[in-house]
Amino acid sequence: ISKAPTSPGLHVVHIAAEMAPVAKVGGLGDVVTGLSKALQKKGHLVEIILPKYDCMQYDRVRDLRALDFEVESYFEGRLFKNKIWIGTIEGLPVYFIEPLHPDKFFWRGQFYGEHDDFKRFSFFSRAALELLLQAGKKPDIIHCHDWQTAFVAPLYWDLYAPKGLNSARICFTCHNFEYQGTAPASEMASCGLDVQQLNRPDRMQDNSSHERVNPIKGAVVFSNIVTTVSPTYAQEVRTAEGGRGLHTTLNLHSKKFIGILNGIDTDAWNPASDSFLEVQYSATDVLGKAENKSALRRQLGLSRANPRQPLVSCITRLVPQKGVHLIRHAMYRTMELGGQFILLGSSPILHIQREFEGIVSQFQNHDHVRLILKYDESLSHRIYAASDMFIIPSIFEPCGLTQMIAMRYGSIPIARKTGGLNDSVFDVDDDTVPLQFRNGFTFLNADEQKLGSSLFRRS
Ligand code: ADP
Structure with missing residues (x-):
């Protein structure tokens, strides 16, 4: 019996607005870095295309150099040159696009939050496809992420597949349906998309306004497969309460929509080799954890009188999604219960930042x-270690x-049972879950009392 031939790997290109750690x-x-590393390890050829932001952490890019060919891409009726850079991040080949456009799209000192984000990222999406076409690449999969690169899906099928960049199928991953990037329909013309053709209810038209287009909806309609980042969230966004106006679209396209739980990069996040830590430790040798706790308390000027005093932490973007009032409550409750609390x-959002500065x-x-x-x-x-x-x-x-x-x-997670938290944190007291999978504390209602009792509970 002959063995099945080992199949050569796939050529996967990620087009994204973020990549850790740069x-x-x-x-x-x-996820862009972790997933790419995991695919590369499995033998696939993975490349990533990013904007060349001025505020990137350049010391984490190896062998960065400009290529000697420039890519011309269309925007607002003209062609603009793009300088193309290549470098290595975490062992992965990355292309950086530097648009030679007078608006200096990626020289703004921040990644997002500019008044012209729609322009910046629709320009980038188009330039990324132009790079693939002009470099003669024949990827099997083009994987785009979130609204910033969602334009890739309609651009690919309407403009680039006809030009001959047609080897690929498009995978779109939505990491958060709260951010949809909607804009007046006319703005879509800037990157060459056909407003007449696409501003229709079954295509890119936003479900709550006939005059607006929705990049996420466009990617859902035009991609071959659409994923989101956990099975529970995939269910939630198919309901009127959770779908942010896109539940009907997702239900219509449910055959190609699937929730796959993210994982973490266990090399980048490894207490046994983490050079940021005071001392390394592992599950079989946890003494080092106490040393990290003591070192962090010293670094931050917290009391070290009682090594057994529990330390509760939170690391997050402070946006309403994260339960900002509950985080604040947890801080006060932890103090009442005699613990210590660290928030990073x-x-x-200005008023939230101000509130916490207070x-x-x-x-x-x-x-x-x-x-x-x-x-x-x-x-x-x-903080994770301490x-x-x-x-x-x-x-x-x-x-x-x-x-x-x-x-x-x-560190033991205390989480609300929602989305991916529901798929990854299982309560110590939950009899419906086999004992070996129980790994934290969970609560259901988003009220202060429920969170408080989870903090107090012991098992
Ligand atoms: P989201 O993508 O909604 O921000 P996730 O939990 O998926 O939330 O990912 C958050 C990531 O960002 C984690 O790696 C976390 O450690 C990191 N992070 C969040 N806030 C900070 C911060 N202030 N400093 C350093 N890392 C942070």
């Missing part, structure tokens, strides 16, 4: 509470990675 805002960045987070000044030099309102990669590793418990009280959560990272570092 350009990361949240979980999307982790920042907010793109709390920071209230707790200046406090023995048991520390709030650090910024993005800090190395501190995040040290904590005893980790709270994730999200109102909704497509997948959530922080509960997985916390578990990897031996």
Whole structure:
């Protein structure tokens, strides 16, 4: 009997707005890197295309160099040159697109939140396809992510497949249906999409306004397969309450829509080799965890009087989705119960950032509470390692990675049962789940009392 021939790997190209650790805002960045590494390990050829942001962490890119060919791409009736850079991130080949456009789309000092984000990312989506076409690449899969690169799906089938870039099938992953990138329909013309053809209820037209287009809806309609980041969230977004106006579209396309639970990159998040930590440790040698707790308390100026005093932490973007009022409540409740609390987070929303700045000044030099309102990669590793418990009280959560990272570092998650948290955190007292899968504390109602009792509960 002859063995089946080993199939050569697939050629997968990710087109994305984030990639950890160089350009990361949240979980999307982790997933683009983690998934690409996992596919590469399985023998697939994986390449990533990113914008060349000025604010990237360039010290984490190896062998960065400009290619000697420029790619011309269409925008607003003209052709613009793009300088193409190539480099290696975490062993993965990455192309960076630097548009030579007077608006300096990616020279803004931040990744998102600009007034012209729709233009910036529709330009990028088109330039990325142009790069694939002009470089003569023949990928099997083009994988685009979130609304910023959702334009790739309609652009591919309407413009690029006819030009001969037609080897690929399109996979679109939505990491959060809250962000849909809708805009007045006319804006879509800038990147060459046909407004007349696409601003229709069965195509890109937003389900709540005839004058607006919705990039996420366009990607759902035009991709070959559409995924989101957990099975529970995939169910939730197919309901009127959870779908953010897209539930009818997702139900119509349910045959190609599937929820796949994210994982974490267990090399990047590994307490046994993590160089950010005071000392490395593992599940079979947890003494080091106590040393990390002591070191972090010293670093942050928290009381070290009682090594057994529980340390509860939270690392998050401070946006309503994350249950901001519950995070605040958990902080006060932890103090009442005699624990210590650390929050690492920042907010793109001014009034939330202000509110937490108020709390920071209230707790200046406090023995048991520390709030650090910024993005800090190395501190995040040290907090995961030092904590005893980790709270994730999200109102909704497509997948959530922080509960997985916390578990990897031996911190017990306390999570609300929603979305991907429901697929990854199983309560110690839940008799319906086999004992060996129970790994944390969960609560259902998004109220302060339920969270409080989870913090208090012992098993
Ligand atoms: P989301 O994608 O909604 O932000 P996830 O839980 O999927 O949430 O991913 C969050 C990722 O961002 C995790 O890797 C977490 O450690 C990281 N993170 C969030 N806030 C900060 C911060 N202030 N500093 C460092 N890392 C952060």
